[in-house]
Amino acid sequence: MSLLGGIRPPITVLSVLLLALAGFTAVTLGNVREGRLPAAVLTSQQHFAEDGAVALRASLDESVTDLDRAAALFSAGKPVPPDAVLDKIGSVYQKWRGTAVVEISSGRLLAARGENLPLTAIDRTRLTGEGGLAPRMVKLANGETRLLTLSLLSFKDQPQQLLVASSSLRFPGISLGNFRAIAVVGSDGTVLSNDGIPEPEMVLTDLQRADVKRDTKQLRSFAKTAAKRTKANPLTTKEPGSGGFPGVSGSLTGGEWGGERAAAGYARLAGPEPGVGTSATSLELTVVAMVNVAQNPARTSDAFAGLVLAGALLLVGALVVALLVATVQRPLITLFLESRRLTRGDLARPVSVPRGSEAARIGTALERLRGQLADQDAPQPPDPSGRRKRRTGARTLLALCGVLLLAWCVPLGLLVNRAGADVVVPQQLVNDQRERTDTLNDRIRRALNEGQADLQSVASLMGDDTTPQHMTTVLERTAREHLRYDSLYVLDAGGKVLAQAGGTPQAAGAKGPRKEPITLHEGKKPVVVATAQLPGDTGSAVVGELRIDFLNSLLKRPGLGEIRVVDSQHRVIASNNGYRAFEKLGDERLDALVEGSALKVGMAPRPGSVLYRSGGDHVIAAAAPFVGGGAAKPLDWTVVSWQSAKGLAIHEYSLQNRTVLAGLLGFAVGAACLGWLQIIVIAPLRELARRAEALADGGRRTVLYPRHHDEVGAVTRSLEIIRQQLQQQRKQAGGRVSAPAGRN
Template sequence: MLGGVRPPIAALVVLLLVVAALTVIGLDGIQAERIPQAVLNGEQQISADTALSVRTAIDVEASTVRRTANAYPATSTSTPATALKALTSARKAVLGSALLDPHTGKLLAAGGKPVPLAGVDVAGTASGHGAIRPRLVTSGGTRQLLYFARVTVPAQQEDANQDQYQAPSRPDRQWLLVVCETLPTLTTYGDGRTAEVLDASGTALATTVRGTASPAAADSGLPATAARAARDSGRDTDGSGSLLGATTGSRRTVAGWAQVASATGPGDADGLGLVVLTSRAVPATTGGADYSRFALEAAGALAGVALLLGLALHFLVQRPLLRLYLSAGRLARGATEGGPAALEELTRPVPVHGFGELARIGRALESLRRQLLGESGPQDFPARRGPGYRALAVAGVVVVACWAMPMIFLLNRADTATAVPAPVLADQQARTEIATNRIRQSLDQSYTDLSDVAAGLPGRSRAAQAEVLQRTLADHKQYRSLYLLDRSGGITLRVGGTPLRTLVHVPGGSGITTVNTSGRIPAIAAYSQVRAVKGKAPAAGVVLFGEIDVKALNSVLPRPKLGSVWVTDRDNRVLAASVGYRAFQSLPDPGLTRLARATQGAPGTAGTATSAVLRTSSGPSVDAAAPLAQSGPTAGLGWHVVTTEPAAALQIPAVQAEQRTMLAGILGLTLGAACLGWLHVVVIRPLRAVAVLVERLAGGDRRTVLHPVNHDEVGSVTRGLELMRQALAERDRAERDRAARSGHAAGPSQSLRQTTLQRQ
């Protein structure tokens, strides 16, 4: 049962003491370390982002090699040499290539540098039916990647004049294409940062440095430690972590490692055992705020408030109410029972305790006692009232608020300028640049794929062109629609969904653009000129457009602990985002818009990345912006990538202290107000109603029936008053009957004392 005066008061004291204990636990647990955990987490995420870029590059290259092999129009007369030249002549990244017999491993054709096949079981590699994963091999002391693909060649007929229905069917031939390439180019972001690609033993396969690396960052033991940690986490997972390296002066090396492996299922990079290690030297903090003393002081103050309120409510509400409950029960027994004991109950005056409603009820009960004894008649009470117990509840909320409001709005406020360590801000900018590079690579790949398709359209029939576009749409999931335009901008051939374009124009050259400026879905498209080739039939149009599904672009943006990511056009309108958005809306905060504009450089330049700490309604946030591209098909667009991460999610001590202090204040105020509200509902409000009813009863109202609502002290007082009302009403009715029988007007009411003596 939640009624009664005791539970709300006890809950108020206990819950406020619990909040005081949580305040000590929460704030005392914040440790100001020499290297903040946010810096370690940032380096870990940078290594994971870099590993993702390496993994994506390997997956894209492996898919491209397989797709090229599958699309090769081999005939029964194709030779290995001509097939190898056609398959690899357009690929600049190829160091060497070879066509092998998949059953015997015999070399059928070779191009470029010799392919290091020593130790490769060709027959075993080609025996499966699925895609063949890349292999990591050594050639001339350097590590290289081998990509594999199967090439199907129609079987040759022994006699061209033989009836095809009489000739025995021959199975198609298969060749194994092997392409040798270097490791993907490793790009590093953040001044002074070193990035390395390690093999399973911890040997560095590729190393890049951004700017000038600090001597403190040269820690020879980090690669072996990172490789060992990667092995312990499992070879085919995307595990990552952070490490602390050597200390040089006031700077210490912070490192992050991440495996180049897929997290969403089997991938081409799985099994290579590659690990990305990033590191840089950061200044160690010399000291930090100690929140232990503040936690004890705040908890002590709240404990004092809890005890003060508990004692005040005990002496001003609970004890007077319990005494009133006993007095009402005593009068009810005296009014309903006979004998000297009942008379003795009535002869004892009713003490008036407390103030407000309890005092009013006490005075009314004393009047009823006197009426039951016949010492007085009905008594009117003044309508003017003093402060009641509602004011006491409000005062209790104010007392709790005096502790909570400074906790919420004033104490331990993080300074926007100094709360976020400089390395954390630099890491957000570096991660934004990595995200920008990832988006740029995705758009560049879409453009490259479309250009390859456009180059193969001339010389084909319209049906063959439609088949090529349909196959391209099936192979490249990022496109939602492919179509050819004539010189007037009309669509002459289309596959896929209905185009979203609203800008009808025929651009010159090739690149990436937007084809609408309004609507529910932004339309980003790659386009390429379809060049006329002498001696070949012209294509169905002069420009090939491939509208990119914005969902595919949105899926590239999210990364752990990077926060919200937006891609904006040159007018800072949103084209894609990792969170919910409306097409072409403005950025959600003016500070983000100013930050995006700050990346713009001089006319004709792409600009540079920038970062800042902005104050929002929920606390400081770490924000960064970067131009999308400085070269390539997206360079002239003027697009930006903007990111924002709440500082509270980055384990920054000052921000954690602010958040936990605010949380303690909110909890204290909420629980205190809730308990006092509970007290108001179950005690104070019923008391106000009972006070009005008992004063009416003492004033002569014998008709209003008093119904107890709750089974608690106030309900018991109400039941006692109802018994007294019934006794008084019965006595008044008896007096009226006696007067009616005697024919005289009713005299003074017979007292309950006389009635009791007559019963004896």
């Protein structure tokens, strides 16, 4: 018999799978626990730390790229005095706390701006080797940590110079909200900088000082643990195909006091793609975000309910298996034995005919064939009634088994453990949605500001050399270094393109350069246009068209759901998912949220968040308008995000999801095993019944071939032997009749 064919394997597999599913149901549905800090809150803290790591990595890499590009543009032109170099850089970028130009050969300080730099920490003899110009961290006398970024200035017939810029390890535009702290941690677990925890001497009361000291101690403990965990390989800490953050990240829980427990997320700085390192990732920094969360009473599901559902499945499974064994398996085995007996020539005993279904039809045909084999001269026995009795078929029995299994599966998927309007969504999740949306909003605004600042740097470094060849060279170099631009070009006062790099300009008009630093061009698709005037009073300007795909890529953040960037008319400009340019949000609740966040509260708009309750569906939504300075502020854009609470690790939804999973597994088990029976056994059995009746009615010409090497195939082979025996008997009977006629 075939291992996969026959009647026994599918019924046995069905029995084993139903038994395993009953155990799964009893264990999972009766053991769904939710800690006093829901898993959704811990996952949210992990995503918060990942946002901080992404923002910090992008900021540090952007600083390195900006300094390298500025040095390269200076070096490509005529020699510029060190003071002029620092003045031009300072007029374009305000990101560095201090800048300096040092003569490499002598170590002499040529120019400096901002705070004093620890230049003695730089080994000038190793600047030309591999990694000699990599950014490095140094600690000042006051205990603060600075990041030094280095680049070379090479002028013709002048000693080589070193351009140095220092910056603090602070997070650009991270929205912390209330009672949250975020820190940058070194590879040894040392806290290099933190935001959100004030110095103890800055607070007013002894109780507040005690809280600050406790939070500081807890943050340091988290930092030590996170530094150890982030040393693991990212491939070993992520589930296959999980995607999301490409580096190592996770969550931690800390001490408890006053009904609150400390929760933290951590994430190591990782490149934009898995396995791709950058200047920032070489620093081996980790971001830790900590917040104190109010605890909920620990809850668990009802173990008795899980046992009841498992018992019901065992009862249904036993009934289904018993029905299949009694109506399909045993009759088929009986037919197998009876057909083998007939082929051996044992015709004295009548065939044992099973009851009902195709097995009874085959048994009746075998009995008729037995009579034909035993009485050679008897005529073909006609059907006494002229029609065969209708019997309950095997397909009907199989359908009945499917209905029994569905009677257990369907209620689990549609009725049992359904999460209703009383689902408790932690307020911390609503707050985190708001703060993360505000952080993402600031990241987009800063990216636009950086794009316009790059153009200002390009315009200032072009200087008086406005030949098309020189301008094209500068534009092509900028396009290679910054992939955010779809097209770069220089327009004169009359709107003529003097130099171009990248794609074809989409927003170049005949009226000359735009006056606004950043504006939105409304064509077939939205085009963000950044403009920087060239030095002098020529009216020419450098124009850069930013790719919308660049903005869309900034919105790819896990744990925020659907994200849209909308303008003042609530039209969609960018999205993390498929969208149509300039389409409306299409939701009155989201429109109202955007309007509410744009209202003036004091002096500036504020981000807002809300939990929408609509029946059993709970949606967390947040909106954050553009605030802060920079060229992008006049755009008046708003970042909107929303997600269903059903996808979060909340107790009620976890129980509902596991219940639905149990129902789907039951449906899959039933469909697979019953479908297996239908294909391997029932369908060939029905065909065999038709051929057996045709053979018993006198059809001797059709050869019977078995489909599978199983019980049905064995009965088919026996019928083929009987057919051949009947043909042989007919030939022999014909020979006996013709022989006497020949003698006469």
